Amino acid sequence: MVTPVPPVPLASGRDAEVFALNGRRVLRRYRNFCDTAPEAAAVAHAARHGYPVPEVYRAQGGELEMERLYGPTMLDASLDGRISPQESSRILAELHTRLHGLPGRGGAAQGRLLHMDLHPGNVVLTPRGPVVIDWTNARDGAPDLDLALTALLLALTGDSADPPLADLAEACLAPYVAHTTGDPTRLIDQVVALRSDDPNLTPEEVALLPRAAALVRQTWAAQA
Ligand SMILES: Nc1ncnc2c1ncn2[C@@H]1O[C@H](COP(=O)(O)OP(=O)(O)O)[C@@H](O)[C@H]1O
Ligand SMILES: [Mg+2]
Incomplete structure (x- = not known):
């Protein structure tokens, strides 16, 4: 299933777009199909050991749904x-x-x-x-x-x-x-x-x- 997203992304890079789903969640979606599972596994390992990463809620195909962060890069x-x-x-x-x-x-x-x-x-x-x-x-x-x-x-x-x-x-x-x-x-x-x-x-x-x-x-x- 492809998650419905707002018409304008928060950010758009070469490989992926990042959409705000609501005040607490963003969706990162790869343009070409890509398996986000290895990325989610890396983030989960870091999080498990107290390293500062956004919480990942869902990784499916080319979609990664995660905690929305606030602040400048x-x-x-x-x-x-x-x-x-x-x-x-x-x-x-x-x-x-x-x-x-x-x-x-x-x-x-x-x-x-x-x-x-x-x-x-x-x-x-x-x-x-x-x-x-x-x-x-x-x-x-x-x-x-x-x-x-x-x-x-x-x-x-x-x-x-x-x-x-x-x-x-x-x-x-x-x-x-x-x-x-x-x-x-x-x-x-x-x-x-x-x-x-x-x-x-x-x-x-x-x-x-x-x-x-x-x-x-x-x-x-x-x-x-
Ligand atoms: N969890 C997040 N919460 C809020 N904004 C985010 C989040 N993840 C990414 N972004 C926004 O999207 C931009 C691009 O995200 P990033 O994951 O670095 O992808 P890429 O560099 O491949 O385009 C970030 O600079 C930031 O502005
Ligand atoms: Mg980046």
Whole structure:
């Protein structure tokens, strides 16, 4: 069954739209069929261990119904100057440290639960504190992979042509790597390889990855 939704979404991304169902619930719906069960399972694991996520009420096919959060994303709050790049970076690094401190879902070989897209646009600053959304890419693995991905995203955005966003990302990279618990460079080649294989990326976007990885390495070396 396809849930009836309001005519205008709260937000619309490349792969999914988010609709407010009422004051307490939102529906995230993927445009192309996609199984939201793995995403819901990741969120449920995080929630079970006290990690700040929206409560998931239903995951069926390409639909995910969850708690409606109130507050700006950390990206919007940073662009507005309501929160400094230093503070935003510290929160990002702390959210990673907390996530990677949760018990893993399998044996030691499987590692820890990773978000694999933790950037300021996927953190909502709610009255109960920062809450992490958008668990589409969540998987199990080595925490350094998650750190490398966030650092790479900050480096890539810092290199982009959108001045306020680029300035913000550039200002976040050094404090983010300084606050991480782990090494954001150790697995960066693996992250570059993963992203290079992403069919959503254009060849131009893929071509920017090595330079961004070099910037992460340089930033990490400078603060070591
Ligand atoms: N649980 C939620 N409550 C309120 N708004 C949400 C919720 N989840 C997502 N949103 C809104 O939808 C936007 C996009 O959601 P997100 O899950 O990050 O999808 P994507 O980045 O793939 O478009 C968020 O920035 C936020 O504005
Ligand atoms: Mg998102």
